[in-house]
Amino acid sequence: MMRGTAQFAVPPETNVDDVLAVVRRHFTFRAARSTPCLRRYFDSFDWLLYNTQTTIYQETLGKQKHLHWQPLDDGPPTHSLATAETPRFATDLPPGRFCDDLTPVLGYRALLPLADVQYRRRVFRVLNKDKKTIARLIVEENAVVTNSTSDHKASLGAMLRVMPIKGYENKALDLGRLLRKEVGLPDHDTPLLLDALDALGHTPGGATGKKDPVLDPALRADEAVRLLLRSLLETIEINEPGVRADIDTEFLHDFRVAVRRTRSVLGQLKSILPPDVLAHYQPEFKWLGGVTGPTRDLDVYLLKFETYQSWVPPRVREDLEPLRDFLKVQQRREQARLVEALDTPRYRALLEGWRAFLDGPAPEPPPSPEAARPVLEVASARIWRTYKKTLKEGRAIINNPDAPAEALHQLRIRCKKLRYLLELFRSLYPPKALKRLIKALKKLQDNLGDFNDFEVQQDTLQQFAAQMKHEGQTEVDTFLAMGRLEAYMAQRQDETREAFAERFLRFADPKNQEQFRALFK
Amino acid sequence: MNTIAVYNLKGGVGKTSAAINLAYLSARDGHRTLLWDLDPQGAATFYCRIKPKVKGGAQKIVQHKRNLDPAIRGTDFDNLDLLPADFSYRTFDSTLDATKKPVRHLASLLKPLKKEYDHLIFDCPDGLATLSESVFFAADLLLIPVIPTTLSLLTFDQVKKHLKKKTKRPPLTLPFFSMVDRRKRLHKEICAEYANGKDGFLKTTVPFASAVERMGVERAPLPSYDRRSTATRAYQALWEEVKEKM
Numbered sequence: 097m098m099r100g101t102a103q104f105a106v107p108p109e110t111n112v113d114d115v116l117a118v119v120r121r122h123f124t125f126r127a128a129r130s131t132p133c134l135r136r137y138f139d140s141f142d143w144l145l146y147n148t149q150t151t152i153y154q155e156t157l158g159k160q161k162h163l164h165w166q167p168l169d170d171g172p173p174t175h176s177l178a179t180a181e182t183p184r185f186a187t188d189l190p191p192g193r194f195c196d197d198l199t200p201v202l203g204y205r206a207l208l209p210l211a212d213v214q215y216r217r218r219v220f221r222v223l224n225k226d227k228k229t230i231a232r233l234i235v236e237e238n239a240v241v242t243n244s245t246s247d248h249k250a251s252l253g254a255m256l257r258v259m260p261i262k263g264y265e266n267k268a269l270d271l272g273r274l275l276r277k278e279v280g281l282p283d284h285d286t287p288l289l290l291d292a293l294d295a296l297g298h299t300p301g302g303a304t305g306k307k308d309p310v311l312d313p314a315l316r317a318d319e320a321v322r323l324l325l326r327s328l329l330e331t332i333e334i335n336e337p338g339v340r341a342d343i344d345t346e347f348l349h350d351f352r353v354a355v356r357r358t359r360s361v362l363g364q365l366k367s368i369l370p371p372d373v374l375a376h377y378q379p380e381f382k383w384l385g386g387v388t389g390p391t392r393d394l395d396v397y398l399l400k401f402e403t404y405q406s407w408v409p410p411r412v413r414e415d416l417e418p419l420r421d422f423l424k425v426q427q428r429r430e431q432a433r434l435v436e437a438l439d440t441p442r443y444r445a446l447l448e449g450w451r452a453f454l455d456g457p458a459p460e461p462p463p464s465p466e467a468a469r470p471v472l473e474v475a476s477a478r479i480w481r482t483y484k485k486t487l488k489e490g491r492a493i494i495n496n497p498d499a500p501a502e503a504l505h506q507l508r509i510r511c512k513k514l515r516y517l518l519e520l521f522r523s524l525y526p527p528k529a530l531k532r533l534i535k536a537l538k539k540l541q542d543n544l545g546d547f548n549d550f551e552v553q554q555d556t557l558q559q560f561a562a563q564m565k566h567e568g569q570t571e572v573d574t575f576l577a578m579g580r581l582e583a584y585m586a587q588r589q590d591e592t593r594e595a596f597a598e599r600f601l602r603f604a605d606p607k608n609q610e611q612f613r614a615l616f617k
Numbered sequence: 618m619n620t621i622a623v624y625n626l627k628g629g630v631g632k633t634s635a636a637i638n639l640a641y642l643s644a645r646d647g648h649r650t651l652l653w654d655l656d657p658q659g660a661a662t663f664y665c666r667i668k669p670k671v672k673g674g675a676q677k678i679v680q681h682k683r684n685l686d687p688a689i690r691g692t693d694f695d696n697l698d699l700l701p702a703d704f705s706y707r708t709f710d711s712t713l714d715a716t717k718k719p720v721r722h723l724a725s726l727l728k729p730l731k732k733e734y735d736h737l738i739f740d741c742p743d744g745l746a747t748l749s750e751s752v753f754f755a756a757d758l759l760l761i762p763v764i765p766t767t768l769s770l771l772t773f774d775q776v777k778k779h780l781k782k783k784t785k786r787p788p789l790t791l792p793f794f795s796m797v798d799r800r801k802r803l804h805k806e807i808c809a810e811y812a813n814g815k816d817g818f819l820k821t822t823v824p825f826a827s828a829v830e831r832m833g834v835e836r837a838p839l840p841s842y843d844r845r846s847t848a849t850r851a852y853q854a855l856w857e858e859v860k861e862k863m
Contacts (some may be wrong), residue, residue, distance in 0.1 A: 176647035176696065194736060221693070227836075228666035229693040262691035263700055553634060 099173040100231070100268030101262030104275055105253055105284035112254055113233055115279050116220070122274055122404065125220045126231065133157055133217040133236075136182070137289050141338060143346070148201060150174075151289050154182050157217075162307035170287045172255075179377040183207060185344070204399060206344035213252070213293045215239035222271060222302040230264040231271055233257070241292040250295035255288075256281065303334055306350070310523040313472035316460050318368045318600070320471035324363060324520050326347060326454045328354045332448070335401035340435050343570075345395040348434075352392055355385050360516040367464040373453060378445045387437040394427040407579055407584045416568055422560060475521040480616040482514045487609075490540075490600045501551055508544040511537060525615055533611055543596055550589035557582045579598070618731045619863050620786070622736045622756040627772045631762045631795035633660040634839070635855070636740035640759075641838035642856040644697035648735035651689065651698050652719060655709070655752070655758055656742040657830035659702030664774070665692045666836050667701050668687040675712045679722065685730060692839065698734075710746040721752035734798075745779060753780065756788040758862060762795030762823070791852060793819040793852030810857050822853040 105111055134156040139145045145152055149168045154161060161180045164173035175194040186202040220233040239252035256275060260268030260558070274279045286294075293300055308329045311320050331354035333452035338347030361383045362374060397404075401420050403414040437443060462468040489507045493499040515537055522530055561578055564570040628662040631657065640652040641835045659669035671678065671688045672843040677686065689698050697792060713719040716774075724837040730737060739752055753759065759780075763773045776851040794811070799802050823829075826848040828839060837843055 178645070182839050227664045262692065263687075500807055 097167070097169055098260050098262070098265065100265040100272065101171065101260065101269070102258040102272035102275070103170065103284045104256040104258075104281035104572055106252055106256060108253060110281070111608075112256075115256065115275070115281070115395075116235075118279050119220075119274065123222050123223075123271065125222045128219045129239075130216045130218045131157055133215055135213045137213070137292065138182070138207040139210050140202055140204065141208060141343070142306060143301045144502060145203055147299045149380045149410075150205065152198075153289075165198065168287050168289065169285075169399065172259075172510070178599065204345050208343065210288070211298075212242045213239055214242070215252075215290060222267060224267075230261055231268040233271065234259060234261040241295045243296050243298075248296055251290055252295055255284065256337075268509070269522055272458075295391065303330075306331070308520060308523065311521065312428070313470060313524050315471045316458070316462070316467070316473040317365075317469050317471045318467035321361060321365055321368050322454055322458065325358060325450075328358045328361075328449070328452060329454060336438065342431050342437060345392075345399060348388060348392055350397065352385065352388050354551070355381055355388065357516050357520060359385060360513055361520065362609040363484070364513060364517065368467045368474070370459055377446075377450060377453075380442075384443070384446065388434055391427065391430040391434045394423055394430055397553075397556075398427060399422050404581055408580045409510070412573070412577040412580060415571075415573040416581070418564070418574045418577060419560065422570075423563055457599075470575075471521075472524050474522055475517070476616040479514070479517045479521070480612070482510065482517060483612050483616065486510050486514055487604055490604060494597055494600060502548075504544060504547055504593075508541070508548055510579050511541050511544060515541065527591075529611055529615060533608060533615075536603050537610050540599050543592060543599040547589060547592040547596070550585045550592060554585050554589070556580050557585075618727075618734055619736050619758070620727070620756045621736065621760060622752045623739065623759045623760045623762065623857065624687055624741040624749065624752060624776075625653075625761050625763065625772070626743055626745050626776050627769060627853050630769065631823060631829070632656075632743075633664070634832060635795065635823065635852070636738055637661050637664050637745070637759065637832075638838050638840060639757075639856050639859065640697060640736075640738045641840060642853060643736045643738070644694055644851060645840070646856050647696065649696050649733065649737065649796060650732045650736045651700060651730060652738045653700040654702040654740050654741065655706060655748065656702055656740055657706040657709075659704075659743070661740045662699065662701040662788040664832055664838070665690075665699050665701075666835055667692070667699055669702045669704065671701055671705075674703045675709045676705065678726065679709075679712045679716060685726060686733075693837070707743070709748045710744075713747045713751060719747050719749045720754050722754035724749075727755055736833060742777050745776070752782065753784050753788060754786060758859065759788040759790045760859065761790060761792040762794050763792050765794045765804045765811075767803075770807070773816075784852055787814075791819055791859065793858075794822040796825040797822045798825045800852040808847060818857065819858050821851055823851045823855065823859055 107116065135153045137151060139151070139152045145594040146168065150165060151168050152165045154163050160178070163177045163179050166173035167174040169523075177189070177194050179190075181188070183189050184206050185204070186195060189198065215236045216238050218235040218237075219234070221229040222231040222233060224230050234257040236255045236257070239255075240249065241250045241252060251435070258272045258275070259269050276283065290300065307327075309323050312325065315323075332351055333349045334355070337353040338344070339351050342348075359378070361379050362369065362381065366374060398420070401416075401423070405416055408416065431550075466474055486507070489503070489510055493503050493507060496503075515534065518530060518537070520532055522534075547550060557578055558603065560574055564574070621639070622641070623632045625632055636652060636654075642651050644650040652661060652665075654669075654695050662669045667690045676693050678688075685700060687713045689700050689841055691697075692699055713722055727737065739756065741749065741752055761773060761776065777790065780790060794804075794808055794843065797808060812820070814820070824847055828843055828846040828848045832839055839846075840852060
């Protein structure tokens with residue numbers, strides 16, 4: 097923050113005009129009219145801005161609307177834009193630095209309104225003998241905070257802010273000293289956003305369903321697994337409203353990851369849970385994974401659409417637009433189906449029953465001897481076994497250049513299982529070593545994932561084309577462009593296949609093997 | 618960072634007015650803008666009510682002994698900062714000549730500012746020596762105000778030829794008519810002749826107006842206190858055109 101910046105709370109018994117009278121004895125300043133001001137603060141569902149110690153707000157002053165991105169501590173905005181639009185995604189911003197810098201921070205996340213602060217603002221310009229502004233004294237009064245999504249209201253006390261001007265910071269320091277020493281105003285270091293959230297009773301950085309629980313290595317395995325499953329269930333519950341409202345694609349993504357991880361635990365740690373529970377919930381979660389799949393596939397298609405366009409020559413890119421429109425329609429259709437599925441008694445029963453089981457006592461006696469062992473032992477054994485299988489399957493592919501796509505698909509699933517295990521139980525192992533292994537695994541997974549995506553997407557392109565033809569109205573140019581895209585995907589798939597051996601050998605290199613052995617054997 | 622230089626070989630053509638008003642409009646758009654008043658007369662600095670003083674002067678700036686940042690002053694307007702003029706700038710040419718790479722030197726001084734500002738606008742003094750060459754090298758856009766008279770066009774031709782022949786990496790040149798007096802037949806005729814973009818002339822013409830002259834009394838950018846005059850609207854239109862070219 098710039099030297100000289102200061103912020104003071106005006107106690108309720110102090111009259112702001114009395115304070116100004118004192119300031120006037122020492123400084124010349126020009127008063128400005130009191131203007132109504134509205135600030136609407138935004139962040140993503142998972143607090144991506146707050147976590148980088150910044151905030152974005154839209155400020156309405158009379159007819160003018162600006163969008164500002166600034167440090168959380170109310171320092172001067174690093175990015176500003178005169179615009180009446182509130183962007184939903186970073187990519188909605190006009191091309192430029194704001195868009196370029198925000199896109200990597202927000203990713204696919206939507207900006208959601210957090211709080212509205214309405215207040216009256218007076219800006220006093222402190223002048224030197226040339227009538228040049230050398231500092232600003234800002235009075236903010238009658239602030240009312242409303243939750244952007246509900247009717248909750250709260251009021252905030254009056255504030256005085258001293259804003260320095262570059263090259264004249266000493267004057268701002270003098271002014272701050274005067275307010276502190278002579279007027280006796282208390283410094284107030286909390287940023288406006290945090291005051292507003294506090295007044296509404298919100299905690300910033302709150303639950304987003306992204307934290308895995310920390311496990312005690314000595315904990316009984318079945319207890320530990322229940323902890324993990326409960327945390328995954330919370331992730332499902334937290335993301336459900338966002339999935340229904342289709343706010344951004346990450347809600348469904350996180351929802352599905354939690355479902356897949358749950359399935360992975362059910363499938364891989366079978367002996368730890370009671371057989372009747374497994375028999376009931378495994379198919380139920382499989383169903384949930386199934387009904388959420390088509391929407392996610394279409395989301396991915398739409399998110400990657402510009403990339404796909406970049407894969408065909410520039411002059412035919414425009415021809416792909418009808419495909420985008422088609423995908424959008426399909427996505428809306430599938431999204432509606434997904435919401436219908438979430439409204440079914442089957443879904444309610446699944447979540448309620450699952451919660452009741454997880455909240456209930458651990459079965460006594462344990463369903464198997466393994467369930468009673470310490471979680472560290474069970475997790476390590478499981479990870480080691482999965483790792484060995486991964487190596488075996490990978491080597492088989494390396495040794496057979498004609499290995500079918502199916503074999504790579506199998507290996508991809510195996511890697512996924514390994515990844516989930518490593519991530520679920522990560523709190524049991526040294527973070528640095530585990531991070532290295534996950535990174536190595538991720539590189540291999542990227543290769544396998546790409547291979548699979550190219551395979552699947554060629555098929556779906558065919559299906560889309562058939563469907564579009566059936567619906568009529570699509571020009572032949574579009575089909576030709578789709579054909580080019582498909583050809584490109586086939587070529588990329590071959591390249592990915594060729595890159596596999598190198599990726600796998602890097603994952604399976606002796607150093608990593610040693611590390612796996614040291615951690616899990 | 619986009620670097621825009623407002624320059625003409627000839628003096629008294631409305632360079633400073635264009636520089637400060639465009640800088641103000643850029644800042645009002647939300648771009649972090651720095652105006653560097655390179656003219657030792659310090660008119661732009663005067664308009665900003667800032668002392669025409671840089672500690673150590675051109676000498677220290679050029680010697681790299683002085684990071685530019687401490688010399689920068691905030692103006693009365695959000696997002697608009699000024700690097701003030703200094704009387705020592707009158708010998709800027711010789712100071713630059715004493716360096717190893719006189720023409721590239723200025724550009725290298727600007728590097729640390731790239732992260733701090735979106736737009737840098739130079740208000741250049743007239744003349745055509747090392748400082749001007751350095752500005753040409755550093756700038757992306759070269760805005761040239763031209764009075765619509767035969768002599769002014771001749772000067773513009775000289776600049777154009779010089780840029781073509783002598784400058785290694787000439788910036789995009791954007792001439793526009795300035796101080797246009799609609800009552801004068803010659804002004805009207807010349808403007809009409811260039812209206813279709815001949816020689817790269819921008820569409821906007823800035824009128825000769827008392828409102829512009831009053832900036833010396835108000836000591837502020839014109840659009841900050843006058844929202845309606847034809848001159849204000851002309852600068853706004855000019856800024857829109859410049860933005861398109863960036």
